Amino acid sequence: MAFLLVGYAAATIAALFCIYLRRCCTHPIFTEYPFVGMLPQVLCNLWRAHDYSTQVLKQHGGTGEFTGPWFTSMNYMLTCDPFNVHHMLSRNFHNYVKGPEFREIFQAFGDGIFTADAEAWKYDRDLFHSLFKHKSFEVFLEKTIQKKVKNSLLPLLNHHAQGRVVVDLQDVFNRFTFDNICSTVLGRDPECLSIDFPEVAIEKAFNQAEECIFYRHIVPKFVWKMQQWLQIGQEKKMTEACKTLDEFIYSCIASKREDLRRYEENENEETYVDLLTSLMREEEIWGKDCMELKPERWISEKGGNVYVPSYKFIAFNAGPRSCLGKDLSFIQLKMVAAAILRRYHVEVVEGYVATPSLSIVLLMKDGLKVNIRKRKF
């Protein structure tokens, strides 16, 4: 009997070992352990996920495979090689759809342009493209930004310049863009940008949803699904965030309907109709100082712009799915930079080191603390 049991145990271990060997990938990026795959190394280094993935990818020539625990479907190909990026986002775009798994992870974004594929995406893309390129939308956007600069940004910076207190410029810009995007897209300003830095539920909910989406990328699907079912941990926060966002958006739609009815009644009134909508740190691309925050790398010796193809700097994505708001973002950036630089000296506090936060949007974990002083004319 004992002999039979030992035999069964040996056969089971041999079978598991064969499955394990068959699962092994050809270009593993970490050591793969039985049962748990490569997950332990990711979890141990989660606190420095961006630096760690950059360093590991560099050691493996820019590309490699990740396999999660064997009872999950966490099998990923990771790359920071610009030629692979170009291949996937541009040259063979149609082979690399986002797919149902992406839609599940990004479910907070609904079924719109960000998660759609194929014909549904093409339809949305054409629609958004025609709206964004419309002259009246650009004019409306510029007016909205000007108003926000004058009524909120400058009073806030004046207040901090007078009080000589340190201000978190990242928080200021986040609030600015959030108010601005809500005004242009939903027609309502949530007024996050204000001297007292109020805690605004929908801004918090939006940031929370982005963090939860990041979390869904690094834990096995059954874990976050279970948390969702039990309504615990990150998934509880995700449900609450989605509820807050839905309530806000539905109330915007309802008031927009009211506005449209009034607009139809007074067609002659002048009205602007608004619209309802690892950065790679590669030494080969950016040079030896690729890990440093150096905005001046975009300025040539003669003072012009340094051009880098979008597949090497994918902040706005590349290929047919590149960001439709890129031009609008640059208009906003220039208007804000001009408004600030001609009025204030801005100095980053001494000893500040920028470290990335864990989210799907690359932000600085501790913000960007600066001192602001008024310029003397």
Ligand code: HEM
């Ligand atoms: C600094 C600001 C911005 C950055 C860094 C940025 C970045 C991106 C990225 C990386 C994508 C690709 C997302 C994906 O495929 O999963 C994207 C798509 C998109 N962005 Fe932006 N974006 C910015 C601002 C804006 C603004 C202000 C708007 C609109 C007013 C906008 C509208 C869009 C749209 C509609 C898409 C979907 C394109 C598609 O899937 O075909 N973006 N953006």
